Amino acid sequence: MQLVDIGVNLGHRSFGEDREAVIASAVAAGVTEMIVTGTSVAGSRAALELARRHPGVLWATAGVHPHDAARCDAGTIEALRGLAAAPEVVAIGECGLDHNRDFSPRPVQETWFKRQVELAIELRMPLFLHERDAAGAFLAVLDACAPPPERVVVHCFTGEAPALREYLRRGYTIGITGWICDERRGKHLRQLVREIPLDRLLLETDAPFLAPRDVKPRIERNEPRHLPHIARVVAECRGEAPAALAAATTANARRVFAKMAVSPAPSATRP
């Protein structure tokens, strides 16, 4: 099984002590490529630096999460534009709207979400999007800006059927995490995941968050090496063979995040 983890927060402090070992064990488990999520300008810069040290294995996104939208300023979009020019940066994001936590005021979230969608359109890059309890406002921004649907990824979908159907109707691609492994919170997703066409499905851990609840012994910190487990659960829910699901989601990742198909040459300094 060869998998791509399209969302892993490898810059998170919980990986400060053993980041290299976490990457190595993911690769050993068949997670051969990972996209490191950038959630702020500084975080996106760190994600790019990490990706540069692991050519062909790690990739990065460049964006500002809605939680951090209040910290955006006049230089934010220029900084993201600069980062996005690197061959390792495969998407604009994580950006979007979060009405669940409301860490940034909603109008501020909306302003910076819209500006990042416009940037992705200008740069012809995919969007790695976050939406939590904000489907209506989120769709309003996307419908107004109209990015090409084949370049829109709604990451970590945990919502309800109406939102999923709206995303699918528009032609967006959907990221599914280990939330689906949760017997209680993920129950509705086990049914819903069957509605996603195989060519519009992506897999991600969102590590260190969302540790799959059914991994034994129970884990606190999620890691990309748990992606094969998530793939097996998703395949079971959809009545598909895990190998077929793995092959399809890997092909989907390479199609959507097109810069991944052009691996940067390993740097001369790499052991």
Ligand SMILES: [Zn+2]
């Ligand atoms: Zn997110």
